Amino acid sequence: MSDVFARPLPKLQGLTAEFYAFTKRRELRFQRCTACGVWRHVPRLWCAACGSEAWEWARSAGEGAVYAWSVTHKPMHPGFLDLPYATVVVELAEGPRLLTWVRDVAPADLRIGLPVRVDFEDASDAVTLPIFRPR
Amino acid sequence: MLSLRDQAALVGIGETAYCRAPGSGKSELGLMLEAARAALADAGLAPGDVDGVVTPIWGASAEDFAVNFGVRDLRWAVQVNMGGASPVVGLQNAAMAVAFGIASHVLVTFGWNGFSGRRVRGDFSALEDELARFEASIGVPVRDFYLPYGSASPAQWYTLMAQRHMQTYGTPREALGAVAVACRAHAQLNPRAVMRGRPMTMDDYLASPWICEPYKLLDCCLETDGAAAVIVTTTERAKRLRQPPVAISGVAEGHPWPADDIVNRPDLLTIGLTHAAPRAYAMAGLGPEDADFAQVYDCFTFEVLHQLEEAGFCARGESPRFVADGNVALGGRCPINTHGGLLSQAHVGGMNHVVEAVRQLRGQAGAAQVDGARVGIVTGWGDFGDGGLAVLRSLA
Numbered sequence A: 001m002s003d004v005f006a007r008p009l010p011k012l013q014g015l016t017a018e019f020y021a022f023t024k025r026r027e028l029r030f031q032r033c034t035a036c037g038v039w040r041h042v043p044r045l046w047c048a049a050c051g052s053e054a055w056e057w058a059r060s061a062g063e064g065a066v067y068a069w070s071v072t073h074k075p076m077h078p079g080f081l082d083l084p085y086a087t088v089v090v091e092l093a094e095g096p097r098l099l100t101w102v103r104d105v106a107p108a109d110l111r112i113g114l115p116v117r118v119d120f121e122d123a124s125d126a127v128t129l130p131i132f133r134p135r
Numbered sequence B: 001m002l003s004l005r006d007q008a009a010l011v012g013i014g015e016t017a018y019c020r021a022p023g024s025g026k027s028e029l030g031l032m033l034e035a036a037r038a039a040l041a042d043a044g045l046a047p048g049d050v051d052g053v054v055t056p057i058w059g060a061s062a063e064d065f066a067v068n069f070g071v072r073d074l075r076w077a078v079q080v081n082m083g084g085a086s087p088v089v090g091l092q093n094a095a096m097a098v099a100f101g102i103a104s105h106v107l108v109t110f111g112w113n114g115f116s117g118r119r120v121r122g123d124f125s126a127l128e129d130e131l132a133r134f135e136a137s138i139g140v141p142v143r144d145f146y147l148p149y150g151s152a153s154p155a156q157w158y159t160l161m162a163q164r165h166m167q168t169y170g171t172p173r174e175a176l177g178a179v180a181v182a183c184r185a186h187a188q189l190n191p192r193a194v195m196r197g198r199p200m201t202m203d204d205y206l207a208s209p210w211i212c213e214p215y216k217l218l219d220c221c222l223e224t225d226g227a228a229a230v231i232v233t234t235t236e237r238a239k240r241l242r243q244p245p246v247a248i249s250g251v252a253e254g255h256p257w258p259a260d261d262i263v264n265r266p267d268l269l270t271i272g273l274t275h276a277a278p279r280a281y282a283m284a285g286l287g288p289e290d291a292d293f294a295q296v297y298d299c300f301t302f303e304v305l306h307q308l309e310e311a312g313f314c315a316r317g318e319s320p321r322f323v324a325d326g327n328v329a330l331g332g333r334c335p336i337n338t339h340g341g342l343l344s345q346a347h348v349g350g351m352n353h354v355v356e357a358v359r360q361l362r363g364q365a366g367a368a369q370v371d372g373a374r375v376g377i378v379t380g381w382g383d384f385g386d387g388g389l390a391v392l393r394s395l396a
């Protein structure tokens, strides 16, 4: 990893700040509509399923499976020069999907359905990112 | 019900030279003005005839463009925020404006310094601008939930869909290569193509290095400087102008859901074009089977396969067969990107696809002319899979 260039971090405002306040405590939480029960990510004001404005931060069990991925070979950002690296879509059991990293698996060994479990990595003093490992 | 079918027509086309090193030496506004002037001359119109403009969300405001262009009575202006779908969707906007008499001649342009202004090829000096543009264009999710993981470019986002398709349907690499090879072959016939004089084979394609797996270097479009422009007016007025008129028979835009987040879509392969294509065909009363050619937005090779399927040229998973055996090359069943496309002519957000479609339907496509071309389809793809599709028809 390179310390020379800053990595882009989420802007900690609004609902994004709330999402990452939970990951900082090593909790993966998503919005869940309290009217119809549908989980959602990324954070939104209204439930697209039923139109309700009522929701809660519901804690995910953190278990999911690999859904898709791509493997970056050419540098696309100076904060990420440790190549190649895979960016992976993980589908949580509750429904939401995250674009994330899966640690301890070589890009060539990724496959759809690979079972994974959430873990957390500090990206800065303020931001902790959810990442995944095989389970 | 009112219909836009054949209400509006394309009467002027213009392009700048397309280049890579050393760059255009001009601003994006300057490039768009130059292309617009060429379109005006092609149509035989004067700057005072233009009273509507459609521009992209960068380069300049629509008003700045209009002031420079000498439009003293700007009746209608819009900036379309759909990335590379903006030119085709711009046609829809322009057609609506002229059909209802909001404006009489609408200039639609798109240009950028994709080589000198926003390069990411190992030179990150313009990266902040690029990322800010993505945030403005696509939204907050990309900034807060993609970038922190180093997913910072279209190649990285779109490969998620490509990889899913390849896994689901067993899509072979050679299908992607067939698109790249066809575009490069067509560029050899086009004096305006950046890749003219640099032919490429399937072996060259297969040997090219990874950029973002499953995309190799030769799966990726060019980064070029340039601009293109077209002029839209009513079909009635078009028949009195100097060029053979090309009607906008059907046009539509579509957005995937959610538009600003690829990964949480119920189906990663359902895109804006999935919704737009049937609407445009219904308006035109024509479908993909009627097209003599298709100019398909080719930011990457897989996006062509993907759009051929979603636009109904073939069923899901069937695009590898559709592009095999020279079917999409000139002389084949449905030639695509007869100018070389973004892959081998130049990247001006697909406005060059619109320009080439008009050339074909006028019979002005030179060595790449499709014999007897009467109907052509143009697609646009932008941002996270926003889509547009236009069915164009010769009225000559």
Ligand SMILES: [Zn+2]
Pocket: A033, A034, A035, A036, A037, A038, A047, A048, A049, A050, A051, A052
């Ligand atoms: Zn709900």
